[in-house]
Amino acid sequence: MPVDKATAFLQEIPDENTTELLTNRGPPRNNMSSGRTTGALLYAVSAAVLGMLQFGFNTGVINAPRAFIENFIRENNQASPTLLFSVIVSIFAVGGMIGCPLASWIADKRGRKFALTTNAAFGVIGAAFMGFSKIASSVEMLIIGRFLIGINCGFATTASPTYVSEVAPVRLRGAFGTVNQLAVALGLVGGQILGIDVILGSDDGWPWLLGLAIIPSAIQCFMLPFAPESPRYLLLVERHEEKARDVLVHIRGTGEVDDEINDMHAEDRAEKQEQKFTIGDLFKIQALRSPLIIGVVMHLSQQLGGINAVLYYSSTIFESAGLAPADARLASIGVGSILFIMALVSIPLMDRLGRRTLQLVGLGGMVVSSVLMTVAFFTYKDNFTMSVFAVLFTLLYVAFFGVGPSSIPWMILSELFGQGARSAAVSVGALVNWFANFIVGLTFIPMNDWLGNLVFIPYTVLLILFFTFTYFKLPETKNRTIEEVTSIFKK
Structure with missing residues (x-):
């Protein structure tokens, strides 16, 4: 590390305006749209947080059917059922480790909306592998499906919060940020309820249980094309101010978005400094x-x-x-x-x-x-x-x-x-x-x-x-x- 770079960091003291921008102290000046919640905004946030619901669902859903999955492994593989079940559980996290950085790269290169849509399609594939694994008598399909859905969920844990924070008004950003955690918890509860004996917690039901992961991703595939791109991405990355302005007018429900546009420009200048x-x-x-x-x-x-x-x-x-x-x-x-x-x-x-x-x-x-x-x-x-x-x-x-x-x-x-x-x-x-x-x-x-x-x-x-x-x-x-x-x- 060159000495001058470390020294520059230690001596770096932003001026008052820069510090204000970097820390978001208080709402934008005279921005009447900063606290409004509109149908378009709720639609965009709902479409995005389905990825977090998917993450919660696939964390909790593997719990109940353990005995049935181990029987399936025993019937179709010579390896230890307990060991392979541990692999099926943990391979989900390996996929998550790949999905996180992949999300950042695609979201910055192609946009938040494209990243979320692509990931939703990927989730459909992973869920299909898990759902059809028993019909195909393939433990390998189940492992691959859990790996793919892990990539999908790791991707979502990065892309969904980023998109939500960038479409939400400043005053409501914290509140909308908690929606991600609520979606995770809701997905977790849903997976556990569906896994009880009288629903899908059975030898015949567990492939359907795991395959239901296709639903959040399929709904996302339908909803996201009608959701707006992040206005911050349009303005600061693609440099399309008119498109960013149109999106803000749509999701804020008002034409008074000049202060928000100016704040994003000021944030961009501060970030470059x-x-x-x-x-x-x-x-x-x-x-x-x-x-x-x-x-x-x-x-x-x-x-x-x-x-x-x-x-x-x-x-x-x-x-x-x-x-x-x-x-x-x-x-x-x-x-x-x-x-x-x-x-x-x-x-x-x-x-x-x-x-x-x-x-x-x-x-x-x-x-x-x-x-x-x-x-x-x-x-x-x-x-x-x-x-x-x-x-x-x-x-x-x-x-x-x-x-x-x-x-x-x-x-x-x-x-x-x-x-x-x-x-x-x-x-x-x-x-x-x-x-x-x-x-x-x-x-x-x-x-x-x-x-x-x-x-x-x-x-x-x-x-x-x-x-x-x-x-x-x-x-x-x-x-x-x-x-x-x-x-x-x-x-």
Whole structure:
């Protein structure tokens, strides 16, 4: 790293106007459209967040049919059913690791709308592979389908929030941003409900269950051609101001969009004045490396705390706690429901209590809950009350996850970095998150076979370490500008 580049970063202090633009302090001046919600805007956001619903659905749907899928593997393959089921679960995250950077590249080259439409068509293909795998007696088709749908979901976790943030008015950007998390939770609950015995949780029903992933993508394929392109992309990338203006008039429901156009131009000028940094720079410059480590640890705490062990294998966990298989699948619905409720609860708390406080409360609560879960797992035999408590403690663990660790890792990197380094930092965080997701999905079943009732102890130890790191290292970003936050790491 040339010395002058690092020095330039440390000496870089944006003027008052630039800082105002980079941190979005307050609404645009005299912009009467900045707080309006129109039918066209809701349509565009709905079309985009179907990709996030797809992500939630495919995270939760694999849980209930484990026994039936393992029977299918046993009938069509000589390999270990348990091992192959772990591969089927975890290959989803491998696809996600590919989908994230692919989304950024296509969205910047061809536009947000094109990226979302292409990804929707790709999702149809992945769902078809999974849905027809049993008819074809092909375990390979099931693995390929989960891999393809993983690419689709990883793509969506990058492309959908980007599009939503760029079409939403500034005053409503935070509120519309939470729609993504709500869509994930709704998809998760939907997948778990459809997986119960009386619906599609059966030997004949599981291919239909997995194949239903075709519906969100198919609806997107129909809706997106009628949705507008991102006005920010049209103005700042394609340089078509009239097209951007027409889109803003359409989705804002008013012709008074001059201030919003001017704000985007000013943001563009401010961004050009700021030094650009690559992923390599994040590791070489101390003032960038420190917030990157914090952000990466936040992402690791989300995954290595064991939440996806619950999301992917809650039926297995509840059966281990003494519930009958049918009851375990019913109890699993509570996992997604709790996440959906906590997504709603955390919205007003995020700006009231702050990111650091919620992250610490969430991690601390997960530590206590995982200890209580382990105790209940040891005492459930011939004790129905402790079986119930094991389920309740698991749901409490999920609830504390929803308090902060569910959403804060995804937003914290954007608040720790200025515009010049933000894109690179967010990309690193997303990649780490999906890789940790893959590790948990692949290792939980072998760990469960090896450790039995102690399976959550490793996650508990990691949660304690993450809590300690967060307490000493994570600064509070609530009510602080980007410049105020980045200055902490420049000192």
